[in-house]
Amino acid sequence: MTDEFDDDLDFSPAIERAAATSETARRTRVAASKRAATRPTGTAGSKAPKARGRWRRRLASSVILGAALVGSGLGYGLFSSASSADETASSADDIEAGRILFTTSCIACHGANLEGVKNRGPSLIGIGSAATYFQVSTGRMPAMRQEAQIPEKDPKFTDEESRQLAAYVQSNGGGNELPEGNLRDGDVAEGGELFRLNCASCHNFAGKGAPLSAGAYAPAINATDEQIYAVMLSGAQNMPTFSDNQLTPAQKRSIVSYIQSLKASNDPGGAAIGRAGPVPEGLVIFIVGIGGLMGVILWIGAKS
Amino acid sequence: MTAPTATQRRKAPSTPIGKAGTWVDERLSPATGLRKQLNKVFPDHWSFMMGEIALYSFIILLLSGTYLTFFFDSSMTEVQYDGSYTPLRGIEMTRAYASTLDISFDVRGGLIVRQIHHWAALLFVAAMIIHMFRVFFTGAYRKPREINWLIGLGLITMGLVEGFAGYSLPDDLLSGTGLRIAHAIMLSLPVIGTWVAFLIFGAEFPGTEILGRLYIVHVLLIPALLAALIGAHMALLIKQKHTQFAGPGRTEDTVQGERLYPLYAAKAGGFFFLVFGFVAALSGLVQINPIWLYGPYKPSQVSAGSQPDFYIGFLDGSTRLFPPWEIRLFEHTIPPLMWPTLVLPGILFTLAGAYPFIEAKMTKDKAHHNLLQRPRDAPVRTGLGAMAISFYMVLLLSGGNDLIAYAFDISLNAMTWAGRIGVFVLPPLAYLITYRICLGLQRHDREVLDHGLETGIIRRLPSGEFIEVHQPLGPVDDHGHSVLQYAGAPVPKKMNKLGQPGRTLRGFFSPVKEKAELQARMDAAIEAESHDPEPKALSSRVD
Numbered sequence: 071m072t073d074e075f076d077d078d079l080d081f082s083p084a085i086e087r088a089a090a091t092s093e094t095a096r097r098t099r100v101a102a103s104k105r106a107a108t109r110p111t112g113t114a115g116s117k118a119p120k121a122r123g124r125w126r127r128r129l130a131s132s133v134i135l136g137a138a139l140v141g142s143g144l145g146y147g148l149f150s151s152a153s154s155a156d157e158t159a160s161s162a163d164d165i166e167a168g169r170i171l172f173t174t175s176c177i178a179c180h181g182a183n184l185e186g187v188k189n190r191g192p193s194l195i196g197i198g199s200a201a202t203y204f205q206v207s208t209g210r211m212p213a214m215r216q217e218a219q220i221p222e223k224d225p226k227f228t229d230e231e232s233r234q235l236a237a238y239v240q241s242n243g244g245g246n247e248l249p250e251g252n253l254r255d256g257d258v259a260e261g262g263e264l265f266r267l268n269c270a271s272c273h274n275f276a277g278k279g280a281p282l283s284a285g286a287y288a289p290a291i292n293a294t295d296e297q298i299y300a301v302m303l304s305g306a307q308n309m310p311t312f313s314d315n316q317l318t319p320a321q322k323r324s325i326v327s328y329i330q331s332l333k334a335s336n337d338p339g340g341a342a343i344g345r346a347g348p349v350p351e352g353l354v355i356f357i358v359g360i361g362g363l364m365g366v367i368l369w370i371g372a373k374s
Numbered sequence: 375m376t377a378p379t380a381t382q383r384r385k386a387p388s389t390p391i392g393k394a395g396t397w398v399d400e401r402l403s404p405a406t407g408l409r410k411q412l413n414k415v416f417p418d419h420w421s422f423m424m425g426e427i428a429l430y431s432f433i434i435l436l437l438s439g440t441y442l443t444f445f446f447d448s449s450m451t452e453v454q455y456d457g458s459y460t461p462l463r464g465i466e467m468t469r470a471y472a473s474t475l476d477i478s479f480d481v482r483g484g485l486i487v488r489q490i491h492h493w494a495a496l497l498f499v500a501a502m503i504i505h506m507f508r509v510f511f512t513g514a515y516r517k518p519r520e521i522n523w524l525i526g527l528g529l530i531t532m533g534l535v536e537g538f539a540g541y542s543l544p545d546d547l548l549s550g551t552g553l554r555i556a557h558a559i560m561l562s563l564p565v566i567g568t569w570v571a572f573l574i575f576g577a578e579f580p581g582t583e584i585l586g587r588l589y590i591v592h593v594l595l596i597p598a599l600l601a602a603l604i605g606a607h608m609a610l611l612i613k614q615k616h617t618q619f620a621g622p623g624r625t626e627d628t629v630q631g632e633r634l635y636p637l638y639a640a641k642a643g644g645f646f647f648l649v650f651g652f653v654a655a656l657s658g659l660v661q662i663n664p665i666w667l668y669g670p671y672k673p674s675q676v677s678a679g680s681q682p683d684f685y686i687g688f689l690d691g692s693t694r695l696f697p698p699w700e701i702r703l704f705e706h707t708i709p710p711l712m713w714p715t716l717v718l719p720g721i722l723f724t725l726a727g728a729y730p731f732i733e734a735k736m737t738k739d740k741a742h743h744n745l746l747q748r749p750r751d752a753p754v755r756t757g758l759g760a761m762a763i764s765f766y767m768v769l770l771l772s773g774g775n776d777l778i779a780y781a782f783d784i785s786l787n788a789m790t791w792a793g794r795i796g797v798f799v800l801p802p803l804a805y806l807i808t809y810r811i812c813l814g815l816q817r818h819d820r821e822v823l824d825h826g827l828e829t830g831i832i833r834r835l836p837s838g839e840f841i842e843v844h845q846p847l848g849p850v851d852d853h854g855h856s857v858l859q860y861a862g863a864p865v866p867k868k869m870n871k872l873g874q875p876g877r878t879l880r881g882f883f884s885p886v887k888e889k890a891e892l893q894a895r896m897d898a899a900i901e902a903e904s905h906d907p908e909p910k911a912l913s914s915r916v917d
Contacts, residue, residue, distance in 0.1 A: 218785070258461045266547060266669045270677040275547060276667050280678030281776050285785035288678065331461060332667070338478070339489055339661030347548065347677075349774040351662050352684025355496040359656060360504060363427055363497075366648050370641065371420030 127162065127241055161237075168238025171231055175212055184242050198245020199236035201304035204297050207232040210306070218285030219307055222292075246303045249319070253295040253326045261328030264321055268312065276345035277329055282308055291329055298326050412635035417618035421508045426642060427501035430649040431494045432604065438491040439593065445481050447473040448543065448589035450582045459666050467545075467670035470585050474544035474665055489657035495540060496662075497653060499533045499685040506530065510729075510759050512746040514617045516739070520730040522610045527727050529603050532596055534685050539592035541683055544663075545585060550671025551680040553580065562712040564703075580673065617746045620863040626744045679776060691772030692718050695793045750819075751862045753812035760808035761801040768797045819865040823847060823858050827869055831900060845869065845899040869896065 172180075179191030186193035191213075194202070205211040209223040227235065236248055266275065272288035274280045279290035286308050291298065302322050305311035317325070343350040387396055399405045416422075449469040455462050457472070458479040467475075477484035506526060509515055515523035538556070542549045557579045560571040576583035615629060623630045632638045668677065682690055692714035701708040733755065734740065749756040771778065772793035779786040826844035834840050847866070848858045 259464050262461050262669060263465060266672070266675045266677065270547075270675065272678055274679045275669065275677035278679075279780060281779040281786045283785075284787050287780055328461065335461075337661045337664065339485060339664055340657075340659045342661055342664075345664070345667060346777055347679050348663070348681045348683045349679070349687075349777045351496065352687060352774075354656075354660055355493065355500050355684065358660075359493070359497050359652070360500050362652060363501075363649065366645070366652070367420045367423045367427075370423065370645060371418075 127165065131241055131243065164234045164237040165241045167231075168234035168236070168241075171227065171235050172238055175226070176235070179213075184239065194239050195243035196245045197239060197243075198304060199233075199240035199248045200246040200300035201306070202239040203232050203236040203248050204293075204300040204304060204306060206235050208293060208297055219287060222289055246300075249296060249299045249303070249322075253299050253323050254330060256320060256322075256324030256327040258324070258327050258331050260321070261324030261326070262332075264317065264325050265328050268317070269325070272309075274346065276332060278345050291333075295326050295330065298329055299323070411612070412633065412639075414612065414615075414634045415629045415631045416634060416638045417616050417624070417629055417631035419619060421512075422616065423645060424501060424508050425505040426645055427649055428498055428505055429604065430646045431498035431501055431653070432600065433646070434494040434650055434653055435491060435498060436597065438487050438494060439597075441483075441487045442477060442491060443593055445473060445477045445484060446470070446543070446589075448585045450545070450580075450585050462666065462669070465670060468585070470543060470545040471665070471670045474546070478666060486654075486657055489660075489662050490653055491540075492662045493657045493660075494653050495537055496683060496685075497649075499530070499537060502526070502530050502533055503685075507759070507763070511749040511756055512617070512619075513743065513752055513755065514746055515730045516743040517730075517734065518614055518742055519610075519617070522607060522614070523730050524727055525603055525607045525610070527723065529600065529607065531723060532600050532603065536592060536596040536600065537683055537685055539588045539596065541663075542588055543585060543592060544665045545671050546665035546668040547671050547675055547677055548663075548665075548668045548680055550580065550673070551676055552682055552686075553584065553671075554673070558711060559715045562709040563716070564706050564708050564712070580671070615744065617744055619748070620745050620861055624745070626742070629744075681774060681777075684770070687773035688766055688769035689715050689719060689773075691769035691775070691793065694772050694775060694790060695769070695797060697794075745862075748862055748864070750812040750815040753809045753816075756812050757805040757809040760804040764800045764804035765797060768793055768800055772797075816860075818867075820860050822865050822867060823860055824855050826856065827866065829869060829896065829899060831896075843900060845895075 172184075173182075176191075176194075179187055180194050181187050181191075184194040202211075206227055207225055207229060209225040210220050212226055213220045214223075225232065233248075239245075240247060265277075269277070272280060272282065273291055274288075277291035279288055281287045288309070293301070299322055301309060302312045302317065302325065303314075312322070314322075337345075343354060387393055447469045451469050452466050453469055453472050455465050455467055455472050455475065457463070457475055459475055462475065474488075477488055479485070509523065509526065538552070542553050542556075557571055557575060560574065561567045563570055571579075574584070574587070575581045576587075616631075618624050618629060618631065621630075632641070669675070681687065693711065696710055696714040698710050699713075700710055747755075749759075772790070775789040775793060776786055778784065779789045826846035829843045829845050831843040832840055833843055846854070846856050848856050851857055
């Protein structure tokens with residue numbers, strides 16, 4: 071997974087950033103989270119009879135994987151894909167629908183067989199449904215252009231379409247799968263401790279985002295439970311992968327619980343001014359504090 | 375207060391307060407001395423109230439801080455939190471952090487007092503800084519007030535240390551990170567660094583001593599020092615009398631203003647409550663230092679956007695801008711951290727302290743000054759001040775350059791380089807621009823003094839030439855030029871400022887003007903111009 075994105079970074083990314091201001095980005099996130107919120111939770115990873123199409127799926131994935139193996143020379147790919155293809159729970163219809171979406175929207179950069187196109191997009195073989203769902207459902211994919219970091223934007227596909235695409239990519243070489251079930255049943259306090267240890271150094275203590283070097287950044291976390299879990303599993307752009315060996319599924323659920331409780335919590339002290347630490351506080355004391363008291367001074371001065 | 379003893383009464387007082395005053399006076403006889411002090415005249419200008427904001431913030435800090443000491447525990451013993459804030463329940467933390475959480479969530483009024491304390495701390499330093507600007511730009515530090523300038527500088531320095539100690543006490547992730555940086559700065563001292571760090575921390579970082587020590591420094595040592603310095607600052611102010619701007623009746627030897635009692639005291643007392651109310655409102659409405667979001671300090675953790683409070687921000691900025699130059703000399707390493715965090719502030723504060731003496735030396739000015747200068751009348755000083763402020767602002771903004779980069783979609787590397795270049799390019803530019811603005815303002819004043827005010831009335835001369843009628847500010851010579859000399863005092867720039875002597879623009883939100891009187895003066899001016907027998911004089915007043 072990280073290899074894929076290291077490839078991505080080699081595509082001589084244009085440094086100029088998207089014209090999208092933080093305001094539009096924020097609106098985008100709000101829209102995305104609204105959209106995600108309206109999705110009935112029950113549909114998470116719609117299950118169909120496993121027997122149907124299994125052979126076809128297995129055949130197809132073997133063929134494509136063979137091509138990927140030849141291309142990449144990674145011997146271990148065969149193992150992981152064969153085992154995860156067994157666990158794939160998506161229906162053939164979903165995969166077929168995903169294939170159609172892929173051919174219309176993704177093929178230009180990721181290649182007809184997901185093998186990637188040089189200088190455009192990385193191979194998607196083996197990246198799994200978690201990465202695909204995260205990238206597509208947060209609007210990062212399809213990307214507008216190569217740049218320091220591909221920004222979050224209004225998703226181009228509906229949630230259902232994102233899942234179909236994820237199923238299609240999953241069927242091609244397997245990889246990390248989208249999590250299922252309630253992701254918010256973790257221990258909030260433990261999640262906070264893990265969040266501060268693993269996430270706060272880039273995303274800030276309240277998940278409000280912060281810049282990285284050369285125009286890249288760790289975005290503010292406005293994602294759904296599934297998206298947060300998926301991105302921890304798969305990593306994204308500059309974000310490292312947190313495999314189940316580093317953070318167990320229970321720990322990941324704790325982190326999801328903490329992030330969501332943090333977002334839902336109110337600020338007992340008043341206006342949060344961005345939850346960004348002492349910088350906005352300094353701004354407030356000079357603009358509101360000193361500015362306001364200067365008004366008072368001038369008022370007293372004018373009265374005498 | 376023994377104020378009633380200072381009243382002008384000669385007869386034996388009959389009121390209870392008066393009797394109490396007599397009782398005190400007969401025993402301690404403060405009346406003579408007090409009367410003199412209470413009759414002391416303070417000059418009146420809005421800019422003289424900035425230092426008062428700092429003084430009142432200090433009082434607020436003492437009051438709110440005392441309340442916080444009832445509940446705060448500076449111990450670094452590890453405990454398991456089981457207070458009201460669920461997201462931290464069961465987490466290991468120091469008693470310092472746990473007790474700060476308790477103050478925030480379980481002590482009645484604890485959160486608002488904590489917020490008042492923190493906002494007042496920011497206001498304290500911010501007000502000292504703008505007060506320093508006022509003193510600098512008006513030349514109030516000149517002889518005989520150099521000592522008070524140095525005391526003021528000491529107050530700001532102590533304010534920074536006091537603020538940093540307070541910021542470190544709650545032992546949240548942010549304050550621990552700050553302490554970690556302070557520790558690294560101590561280590562960066564060549565030769566003695568390790569010893570200094572161990573002396574202060576008493577162990578390897580973080581040890582178990584530092585918070586207890588900082589607590590005593592924060593609640594006893596520095597507050598006492600601050601109070602003593604403030605006392606000396608005020609005593610010198612009373613001894614040397616307050617400076618004032620030049621104007622009618624205000625010279626080097628006379629003070630014009632209000633008596634300390636009752637008018638000035640009433641005004642200052644009222645202003646104290648306004649400042650207190652303002653800080654309380656800010657503290658009720660805007661959250662500051664939400665330590666529960668930061669979490670307890672663990673040396674393994676650090677958050678993005680870990681910044682100091684704004685008054686240390688310029689050192690954070692200088693550290694971010696300084697190139698990673700590591701020097702190895704005689705088996706010793708001089709880390710790059712030392713230059714921007716120890717050498718730079720050392721130079722800056724030394725320069726600030728030496729400035730009054732440098733200026734006196736350069737200008738050969740050994741005179742006794744009680745009159746202030748307007749910034750425009752000392753363009754070099756004003757330019758230097760603008761230079762210093764722009765230098766400081768580049769460092770301060772660089773201290774938050776990560777948030778600026780994130781908020782405005784700029785590359786962080788570009789921000790760093792902008793700061794590195796800006797810190798050298800902007801100060802000279804600020805000097806030049808400010809210097810020219812000062813000269814321009816001075817020239818405009820001189821021009822109004824020479825030619826009079828623009829009335830907005832255009833006249834056509836018999837020759838066909840158009841001129842604007844000017845209203846001279848005083849008597850004119852043969853050429854129609856005013857005989858008034860430039861005296862560094864404000865010059866009226868508009869007709870409606872001519873209405874009456876002294877302050878003519880009354881009212882704050884909408885100026886009150888005596889329209890009829892103004893009109894009469896305008897008419898008189900036009901009349902005078904039209905009967906002027908010397909057209910040459912008129913043409914000399916044409917813009």
